[in-house]
Each structure stands twice: as structure tokens, then as C-alpha cells.
Amino acid sequence: MASSAYPIISPLKTAFTHRCPQCGVGALYVRVLKIRPACTHCGLSFAEHDVGDGPAFFTILILGFAVVGLSIYLEVVMQLSLLKNLSFSIGALLLLMPMCLRFFKSYLIAIKYKLHGSQEDMSGGAHAPRIPKKGEL
Numbered sequence: 269m270a271s272s273a274y275p276i277i278s279p280l281k282t283a284f285t286h287r288c289p290q291c292g293v294g295a296l297y298v299r300v301l302k303i304r305p306a307c308t309h310c311g312l313s314f315a316e317h318d319v320g321d322g323p324a325f326f327t328i329l330i331l332g333f334a335v336v337g338l339s340i341y342l343e344v345v346m347q348l349s350l351l352k353n354l355s356f357s358i359g360a361l362l363l364l365m366p367m368c369l370r371f372f373k374s375y376l377i378a379i380k381y382k383l384h385g386s387q388e389d390m391s392g393g394a395h396a397p398r399i400p401k402k403g404e405l
């Protein structure tokens with residue numbers, strides 16, 4: 269089925285719902301952080317939208333800043349003991365890290381799909397990259 273039959277879905281909506289960036293129905297994940305090989309609804313291959321270490325980079329950047337800020341706050345303002353400070357910080361990391369990784373993984377897959385489309389789109393679908401003609405440059 270051609271991707272032009274599907275509505276355009278915002279990458280942020282994909283990131284929050286963890287659904288297929290093409291149809292918006294099929295689940296993106298098998299387990300917490302494992303991406304399905306393909307959409308169960310429309311058949312879009314997620315394997316061609318590998319985002320590499322991008323989600324880990326953004327998660328480390330944002331969570332590192334937030335958790336170090338929390339730790340400094342707990343130390344300076346609340347004056348908690350080292351053990352309580354570490355348990356709050358590590359607990360926050362363990363709770364927020366999978367959520368952040370899922371969000372950024374979904375978001376980057378949706379961005380990559382929006383920019384590059386799928387392999388079947390390369391033959392002229394709605395998301396196919398437009399190659400400028402000789403006189404347009």
C-alpha cells in the first residue's frame with residue numbers, strides 16, 4: 269500500500285504515542301526499548317529507520333543535566349545525607365531513563381521517516397526526496 273494513502277502524523281505525536289510514523293496505528297515497540305521489525309498494521313519496515321545512538325545522546329544530555337541539578341538541590345537546599353541523595357538520584361535515573369529513551373527513539377524514527385520516507389517511497393511516493401531539475405539550481 270502506498271504511503272500517500274496515510275495522513276501526515278506529527279513526529280511529536282509519534283513520540284508520545286509510540287505508534288507507527290506512517291499509519292499511526294501499529295505499535296512501534298515489542299518490549300520496553302526493542303523496536304519491531306515492521307509495523308503490524310501497514311507493514312512499514314522500521315529496520316530501515318535505524319537511529320543509532322541519537323536517543324542515548326539526547327537522554328544523557330537532558331537527564332544528566334536534570335539529575336545533577338536535582339542532586340545539587342538535594343545536597344545544598346535539603347541537606348540530605350549522601351545515601352539518601354544517591355538513592356533519590358539513582359531512583360530518578362532508573363525511572364526516567366527508559367521513558368526518555370523511548371520518547372527520543374520514537375521521535376527520531378518519526379523525523380527520519382518524515383525526511384526520508386520508506387524504501388517504497390523512493391519510487392515516487394509522497395515522502396520521496398525531490399530531486400531538483402537542471403534549471404532549478
Ligand SMILES: [Zn+2]
Nearest residue numbers: 288291307310
Ligand atoms: Zn504502520
